[in-house]
Amino acid sequence: DIQMTQSPSSVSASVGDRVTITCRASQGISSWLAWYQQKPGKAPKLLIYAASSLQSGVPSRFSGSGSGTDFTLTISSLQPEDFATYYCQQANSFPPTFGQGTKLEIK
Amino acid sequence: EVQLVESGGGLVQPGGSLRLSCAASGFTFSDHYMDWVRQAPGKGLEWVGRTRNKANSYTTEYAASVKGRFTISRDDSKNSLYLQMNSLKTEDTAVYYCARVGHIAALDYWGQGTLVTVSS
Numbered sequence: 001d002i003q004m005t006q007s008p009s010s011v012s013a014s015v016g017d018r019v020t021i022t023c024r025a026s027q028g029i030s031s032w033l034a035w036y037q038q039k040p041g042k043a044p045k046l047l048i049y050a051a052s053s054l055q056s057g058v059p060s061r062f063s064g065s066g067s068g069t070d071f072t073l074t075i076s077s078l079q080p081e082d083f084a085t086y087y088c089q090q091a092n093s094f095p096p097t098f099g100q101g102t103k104l105e106i107k
Numbered sequence: 108e109v110q111l112v113e114s115g116g117g118l119v120q121p122g123g124s125l126r127l128s129c130a131a132s133g134f135t136f137s138d139h140y141m142d143w144v145r146q147a148p149g150k151g152l153e154w155v156g157r158t159r160n161k162a163n164s165y166t167t168e169y170a171a172s173v174k175g176r177f178t179i180s181r182d183d184s185k186n187s188l189y190l191q192m193n194s195l196k197t198e199d200t201a202v203y204y205c206a207r208v209g210h211i212a213a214l215d216y217w218g219q220g221t222l223v224t225v226s227s
Contacts, residue, residue: 091212
C-alpha cells in the first residue's frame with residue numbers, strides 16, 4: 001500500500017495568515033492526489049483534486065500543487081471557517097489511502 | 108443538488124452482521140463508481156471499498172481489513188448503495204460514509220455518515 005504522510009500533524013494560525021500543509025507519498029502517484037476538509041461531526045468535503053484542480057464552489061484562497069511524491073495545500077489568507085482538519089488522499093492505486101490528517105487550530 | 112443519505116447503523120455484538128444503505132439523489136447514480144469510507148472515533152479516514160458502474164461490470168474492490176467479511180452492492184433502479192457487514196469486530200466501530208467517485212477518482216460528494224458500534 002502507498003503510505004501518505006502529512007506534516008505538520010497540527011498547526012496553530014491566525015485569521016489572515018498563509019498556511020501550507022504538506023503531503024508526501026511513499027511512492028510516486030503522478031497527480032492522483034486529493035485534499036479534503038473535515039469539520040467536527042461533519043463529513044469530509046473535497047477541496048482539490050488532481051493535485052491542483054479546485055473543486056467547484058471552493059474559495060480561491062485554497063490551492064494545491066505538486067506531483068510525484070510531494071504535494072502541498074496552501075490557504076492564502078485564513079478565514080474563521082477554515083479551522084478544521086485536512087486530509088490528503090492518493091487515488092493512484094488500490095487501496096486508496098489517506099494521510100493521518102492535519103488539524104488547523106486558531107492561535 | 109447531489110445528496111447521499113446513509114442509514115442502517117447501530118449497535119451490534121462482535122461476530123454479528125449489519126447492512127448499511129446509502130440513498131442517492133440529484134445525479135445519475137448508475138453512471139458513477141461509489142465508495143465506502145469509515146472513520147473510527149477520534150481517528151482518521153479509512154477507505155473500505157468501491158463498486159464500479161454497470162459499464163465496468165459492477166466490479167468491486169475492498170480494503171484488506173474487510174475483504175471476505177464485507178460486501179458492497181448497488182441497485183441502480185433504486186439509486187441505492189449497500190454495505191453488508193458480516194463477522195463484525197470491535198475494530199469495525201466507526202462512522203461509515205458513502206461517497207461518490209468523481210474526477211481523477213477524488214470523492215466529490217459524501218453522505219452525513221452512519222455510526223456502527225460493535226460491542227458486547
